[in-house]
Amino acid sequence: MARSKNNVVTHGLSGKVGDLLVFSQRNGKTFVGKVPKESTKELSEGQKAHRLKFQKAVLYAKSVLNDPAKKELYEEGVDRSKGQTTYNVAVADLLNAPDIESIDLSAYTGNVGDVIRIMVTDDFGVEEVKVKIENGDGSLVEEGNAVNSGVEWIYTATVQNTDLVGDKVTITASDAPANLSEKIENL
Structure with missing residues (x-):
């Protein structure tokens, strides 16, 4: 163009x-x-899904522009030198879910007070990170929210877990438009 x-x-x-x-x-x-030409080809299922997601992104961006508090928050992330607008940043935020970069289980030995460190990134901002620990048989040991330390998210264990064999840790991260990412690590 x-x-x-x-x-x-x-x-x-x-x-x-x-x-x-x-x-x-x-x-x-x-x-x-x-002038763009309209395609006469039938859309694939992937294209239909992407089009629907983009429509949701447009609706989300419009709702951000109509909410003064959200609009102000998104305006902080706008890079005008790149031609971005508040609308563009909000659309991109809905289209991109958080990325769970790493889960550090090295300090978790099943004791109360042990910590799990999680690195999560997002194009705009991570709202919440949840941790769920389950035994090998699928029974719940504990679950709760990790705390943002500024660089990483930290979860502190609150329940004694005596047998770690076969246990798994599920991390769920969400952003402002409620996109969810999930990653599972085995102990």
């Missing part, structure tokens, strides 16, 4: 010109491109 600079004829122009050109505005700049 071409960008028009200081052109008196195209400045502020937006919309379609016949079936040839499309003009759009972003951050006071005029962009020009070819």
